[in-house]
Amino acid sequence: MERFDADVIVIGAGVIGLAAARAVALQGRDVIVLESEPLIAAHTSSRNSEVIHAGIYYANGSLKARHCVAGRRKLYAYLDTHGVTYKNCGKLVVAHGDETDGLGAIVARAEANGVEGLSILSGDEARALEPELHPGIEAAIHSTVSGIFDSHGYFLALQGELEDEGGVIAFETPVIRGEVLSDGVELETGGGAPAIIKAKTVINAAGHYSVFLAAKIEGDHVAGLPTPRYVKGSYFGITGKTPFSRLIYPMPGRASLGLHLSIDLGGHGKLGPDAEWLAPDAKPPFDYRVDPARADLFYASARRYWPGLEDGDLAQDYAGVRPKLVGPDEPSGDFIIEQAGPHLINLMGIESPGLTSSLAIADHVAQLLA
Numbered sequence: 001m002e003r004f005d006a007d008v009i010v011i012g013a014g015v016i017g018l019a020a021a022r023a024v025a026l027q028g029r030d031v032i033v034l035e036s037e038p039l040i041a042a043h044t045s046s047r048n049s050e051v052i053h054a055g056i057y058y059a060n061g062s063l064k065a066r067h068c069v070a071g072r073r074k075l076y077a078y079l080d081t082h083g084v085t086y087k088n089c090g091k092l093v094v095a096h097g098d099e100t101d102g103l104g105a106i107v108a109r110a111e112a113n114g115v116e117g118l119s120i121l122s123g124d125e126a127r128a129l130e131p132e133l134h135p136g137i138e139a140a141i142h143s144t145v146s147g148i149f150d151s152h153g154y155f156l157a158l159q160g161e162l163e164d165e166g167g168v169i170a171f172e173t174p175v176i177r178g179e180v181l182s183d184g185v186e187l188e189t190g191g192g193a194p195a196i197i198k199a200k201t202v203i204n205a206a207g208h209y210s211v212f213l214a215a216k217i218e219g220d221h222v223a224g225l226p227t228p229r230y231v232k233g234s235y236f237g238i239t240g241k242t243p244f245s246r247l248i249y250p251m252p253g254r255a256s257l258g259l260h261l262s263i264d265l266g267g268h269g270k271l272g273p274d275a276e277w278l279a280p281d282a283k284p285p286f287d288y289r290v291d292p293a294r295a296d297l298f299y300a301s302a303r304r305y306w307p308g309l310e311d312g313d314l315a316q317d318y319a320g321v322r323p324k325l326v327g328p329d330e331p332s333g334d335f336i337i338e339q340a341g342p343h344l345i346n347l348m349g350i351e352s353p354g355l356t357s358s359l360a361i362a363d364h365v366a367q368l369l370a
C-alpha cells in the first residue's frame with residue numbers, strides 16, 4: 001500500500017468540506033480533500049431547500065445562531081463577487097389563532113441573534129404581499145433578508161478557488177480508519193488506490209458519517225462522541241404555477257422549520273421538507289426515495305396557508321436526511337465544531353442552517369488552525 005505525507009486533509013467534499021478547504025488553502029496551507037463519491041456535494045448539500053436563512057429561530061449564543069447570521073452576510077457578499085445567481089426574495093412565517101402569541105418571542109430571539117430586516121405584519125398586510133395566503137392567517141413575520149440561491153454554482157466557485165490555491169480533491173477515496181499521533185493523524189483510505197496518509201491536520205467534514213468516522217480515528221476524543229440520529233425530510237414539487245413570490249413558512253416545529261413552500265430560481269415551487277425520525281439504529285447510506293403516501297400530510301399542512309392548493313397539484317420530488325445529535329424529545333441541538341487535540345477537527349451535526357452558515361463555519365475552522 002502506498003504511503004505519503006500531507007499538510008491538511010479534509011474528509012468530505014460537501015459544502016462544509018469545500019468551504020473549509022478553500023478557507024484553509026487561502027491561509028497558504030496545502031490541502032487535499034478526500035471524497036468517497038465521484039463528484040462534489042453528492043449528499044445533503046444537494047438535498048435541501050437552497051434557502052439562505054436569516055438566522056431567526058436558533059438559540060441565542062448557539063453556533064447555529066452565530067454562524068447563520070455571519071454566514072448569511074458572507075454568503076450574499078460571496079455570491080455577488082463570484083457571479084453566482086441568487087434572489088433575495090424574503091420570507092413570511094405565518095400564524096393562525098393562538099400561534100400569533102408566539103410571533104413576538106420569535107422576533108425577540110431573532111433580534112438577539114443579530115437578525116435585521118424583520119417586522120410583524122397583520123394578516124391583511126401579509127395578504128397584500130401574497131394574495132393567495134389563507135384568509136384565516138392573522139399575523140406573519142416578514143423577513144426581508146431571507147433568500148434562495150444557486151447552491152451548485154456556489155459549490156463550483158468554492159472548488160475553483162480551492163484548486164486555484166493549489167488544493168486538490170481526490171474522488172472515490174473513502175477514509176476507512178485512522179489514528180491520532182503525537183505529530184499528526186494517520187489515515188487509511190480505500191477505493192481503487194488504497195493508501196496510508198500521514199497529515200499534520202485532519203478536518204472531518206463527512207456529513208452523515210462524521211461521528212462514525214470520528215469513532216474510527218483512534219484517540220482520546222472517541223470517548224466523548226455524541227450519538228447520531230437522523231431525520232428524513234421529503235419534498236413534493238408543485239406541478240403548476242406557484243402563486244407566491246416569497247418563501248412561506250408555518251410556525252416552526254421541534255425537529256424542523258415546518259413544512260414550508262419555497263421557490264427555486266426558475267420559479268418552480270416545492271413543499272417540504274417534512275420531518276420523519278428514522279429508527280435510533282438507522283445508519284447511512286439512506287434510502288432517499290419519497291413515499292407517495294406522505295402526500296396527504298403535505299396537502300393538509302400546506303392548505304393551512306395555501307387554501308387554493310388543489311388535489312393533483314403535487315408530485316413526489318426528492319428527499320434529504322438531517323444529521324442530528326439529539327433525539328425527538330430533546331431540545332434542538334447545536335453544531336459541534338470540536339478540536340480533538342492539535343491535529344484533528346470534527347464537524348458534527350451540521351444540519352440546517354449549514355448551507356447558509358458554511359463560510360462562517362469555514363472561518364471558524366481556519367481560526368482553529370491558525
Ligand SMILES: Cc1cc2nc3c(=O)[nH]c(=O)nc-3n(C[C@H](O)[C@H](O)[C@H](O)COP(=O)(O)OP(=O)(O)OC[C@H]3O[C@@H](n4cnc5c(N)ncnc54)[C@H](O)[C@@H]3O)c2cc1C
Pocket residue numbers: 011012013014015016017034035036037040041042043044045046047048049050051052053173174175176205206207208209210213233273319320321322323350351352353354355356357
Ligand atoms: C432536508 C434538508 C433541507 C435543508 N435545507 C437547508 C436550507 O434551505 N438552507 C440551509 O442553510 N441549510 C439547509 N440544510 C442543511 C444543509 O444542507 C447541510 O447543513 C449541509 O449540506 C451539510 O453539508 P456537509 O458538507 O456537512 O454534508 P454533505 O453534503 O453530506 O457532505 C459530506 C460529504 O462527505 C463524504 N464522506 C462521507 N464519509 C466519507 C468518508 N469516510 N471518506 C470520504 N468522504 C466521505 C460524503 O460522500 C459527502 O460528499 C438542509 C438539510 C436537509 C437535510
